[in-house]
Amino acid sequence: MNAKQRDRVATVVIDLIVAAVVGILLFLLVYILSAGLPHVSWQFLTGASDPMSGAGGIGVQLFNSFYLLVLTMLISLPISLGAGIYLAEYAKDNWRTSLIRSAIEVLSSLPSVVVGLFGFLLFVVKFKMGFSVISGAIALTFFNLPLLTRNIEESLSAVSRSQREAGLSLGLSKWKTEIGIILPVALPGIVTGVVLSAGRVFGEAAALIYTAGQSAPVTNFSDWNPMDPASPLNPLRPAETLAVHIWKINTEGMASNAAQLSAAASAILILAVLLFNLGARLLGNFLYRRVTASK
Amino acid sequence: MLKQYSFEETAVQSFDAQTTLALKTEDLQVFYGANHAMHDANLGFPKNQITALIGASGSGKSTYLRSLNRMNDGIATVTGKIWYHGVNINEPNVNIYEIRKHIGMVFQRPNPFSKSIRENIVYALKANGVKSKADLDERVEKSLRGAALWDEVKDTLDKSALSLSGGQQQRLCIARSIAMAPDVLLLDEPCSALDPISTVKVEETLLELQKQYTIIIVTHNMQQAARVSSQCAFFHLGHVMEYTPTGTMFSNPQIPVTQDYIAGSFG
Ligand SMILES: Nc1ncnc2c1ncn2[C@@H]1O[C@H](COP(=O)(O)OP(=O)(O)O)[C@@H](O)[C@H]1O
Ligand SMILES: [Mg+2]
Numbered sequence: 001m002n003a004k005q006r007d008r009v010a011t012v013v014i015d016l017i018v019a020a021v022v023g024i025l026l027f028l029l030v031y032i033l034s035a036g037l038p039h040v041s042w043q044f045l046t047g048a049s050d051p052m053s054g055a056g057g058i059g060v061q062l063f064n065s066f067y068l069l070v071l072t073m074l075i076s077l078p079i080s081l082g083a084g085i086y087l088a089e090y091a092k093d094n095w096r097t098s099l100i101r102s103a104i105e106v107l108s109s110l111p112s113v114v115v116g117l118f119g120f121l122l123f124v125v126k127f128k129m130g131f132s133v134i135s136g137a138i139a140l141t142f143f144n145l146p147l148l149t150r151n152i153e154e155s156l157s158a159v160s161r162s163q164r165e166a167g168l169s170l171g172l173s174k175w176k177t178e179i180g181i182i183l184p185v186a187l188p189g190i191v192t193g194v195v196l197s198a199g200r201v202f203g204e205a206a207a208l209i210y211t212a213g214q215s216a217p218v219t220n221f222s223d224w225n226p227m228d229p230a231s232p233l234n235p236l237r238p239a240e241t242l243a244v245h246i247w248k249i250n251t252e253g254m255a256s257n258a259a260q261l262s263a264a265a266s267a268i269l270i271l272a273v274l275l276f277n278l279g280a281r282l283l284g285n286f287l288y289r290r291v292t293a294s295k
Numbered sequence: 296m297l298k299q300y301s302f303e304e305t306a307v308q309s310f311d312a313q314t315t316l317a318l319k320t321e322d323l324q325v326f327y328g329a330n331h332a333m334h335d336a337n338l339g340f341p342k343n344q345i346t347a348l349i350g351a352s353g354s355g356k357s358t359y360l361r362s363l364n365r366m367n368d369g370i371a372t373v374t375g376k377i378w379y380h381g382v383n384i385n386e387p388n389v390n391i392y393e394i395r396k397h398i399g400m401v402f403q404r405p406n407p408f409s410k411s412i413r414e415n416i417v418y419a420l421k422a423n424g425v426k427s428k429a430d431l432d433e434r435v436e437k438s439l440r441g442a443a444l445w446d447e448v449k450d451t452l453d454k455s456a457l458s459l460s461g462g463q464q465q466r467l468c469i470a471r472s473i474a475m476a477p478d479v480l481l482l483d484e485p486c487s488a489l490d491p492i493s494t495v496k497v498e499e500t501l502l503e504l505q506k507q508y509t510i511i512i513v514t515h516n517m518q519q520a521a522r523v524s525s526q527c528a529f530f531h532l533g534h535v536m537e538y539t540p541t542g543t544m545f546s547n548p549q550i551p552v553t554q555d556y557i558a559g560s561f562g
Binding site (some may be wrong): 160162163165166167168169170171172173176180181184185291 | 364366391392394395396400401402404406407408409410418419422423468471472477
């Protein structure tokens with residue numbers, strides 16, 4: 001075989017592998033959506049579910065998923081932004097920095113069940129926060145921090161050194177240069193990373209089963225005072241999310257139409273994650289055009 | 296094979312008391328770790344003149360230039376004195392941010408911010424407390440005129456600076472620097488990434504700017520040094536070998552190493 005033939009064979013093999021990956025993905029998508037979407041109705045999307053059987057709608061679960069996502073991001077974004085800026089810009093190349101990096105590495109490879117059990121023991125039991133939105137949000141933060149931090153650090157480091165020099169040479173402080181000049185350039189990449197990680201958080205179940213809990217008490221959607229026990233915004237109420245709901249229907253659901261319920265809920269979950277991915281792309285591009293003032 | 300020249304045999308001018316110097320270095324040394332990249336640089340820069348720093352690649356021109364506005368902080372160790380308005384600015388307690396506003400810098404590759412043309416100029420001004428829209432607009436126009444860019448961009452100030460040509464970007468970087476109202480302007484091979492026509496524009500700009508600013512320009516293009524500068528310093532392997540008026544440097548170099556360099560034997 002000469003070089004040209006080898007090249008052709010290699011190309012065909014790679015094409016086949018790619019086709020297989022795309023094929024599997026498409027098959028899964030089509031299968032899940034076609035199995036689930038026929039059972040989706042407005043009633044299903046907004047209705048409450050029966051606490052025992054799991055039958056009924058997913059309205060509360062859907063709200064819980066989004067609320068938990070927002071809370072998680074509110075906690076993890078500032079922390080990872082600080083950590084990312086520190087690692088990209090201020091950290092010296094020494095043993096302390098490599099220790100931090102290894103810690104992040106380890107944290108990102110922790111199985112989510114372990115994160116969940118840790119959250120259960122520490123926050124739910126020890127700190128007496130109970131099965132609650134806030135316990136779940138903190139557990140998800142652990143899960144989310146390493147990804148976000150790395151994404152932010154990489155996005156910042158990808159911005160050319162010459163931009164930093166330009167800022168410094170104008171008498172701007174390092175901080176001002178980082179926030180006003182480097183961050184806007186890195187923003188599209190950061191936002192893309194945030195939205196993608198939002199997709200992951202949205203679909204997470206294992207870390208939430210023992211932290212945010214497995215029940216979705218009926219909430220009063222006209223009461224927006226976070227202090228009221230029945231308010232959807234109350235961070236101390238248990239909050240079963242969509243992903244946990246799917247898990248529960250499948251393991252202990254006693255509804256007669258459990259299979260259809262779980263198919264429909266899965267379709268919605270997949271759709272939401274797809275929307276996050278699409279949103280990440282659009283938002284990233286939009287922001288890039290905005291900050292660079294290119295039309 | 297590169298000839299060995301004695302570092303003892305140098306011809307470095309100093310200026311009499313009549314000449315006002317905008318900046319002066321005394322025994323400036325620069326170390327990158329163990330690499331001693333600049334030895335005993337003793338140079339004075341006359342006010343409102345253009346001084347060119349020439350020499351082969353790797354001779355330490357950028358190293359020297361970047362030390363002057365403390366851009367080597369955190370990268371290299373710089374010892375010796377840098378006199379600016381009677382103050383040695385190579386002291387740890389000097390406010391480097393303040394220094395850099397007075398001693399501006401333009402880099403080899405045009406590096407405008409990924410912002411609009413206007414924002415490129417006003418960003419640092421706003422950070423320094425210039426608030427009024429009228430003030431900012433005036434500074435934008437004045438500095439763009441100073442950099443001979445105004446006529447080309449006055450209608451597109453809100454377009455991305457990245458949409459400009461390389462030469463325009465470099466003049467924007469010059470405008471961005473002079474908007475801070477510095478009195479010394481350092482330029483590190485500002486034309487090396489530009490085409491000949493843009494180069495001419497930048498050179499004309501510099502000749503105009505020397506009325507207001509003291510300019511130090513690194514170039515390894517000897518014609519450029521001859522065209523724009525009044526004083527010229529020749530660097531070789533981390534040593535300043537010769538420093539004379541530019542005319543003398545090119546017509547009558549004093550020492551062998553400069554003679555060979557000017558004649559094109561190396562570099
Ligand atoms: N950031 C740096 N770190 C370490 N060494 C450097 C750095 N910049 C320059 N040097 C070294 O300093 C010497 C002079 O380089 P430079 O000042 O860039 O020369 P020139 O600008 O005249 O081409 C070279 O030996 C180069 O390797
Ligand atoms: Mg250089």
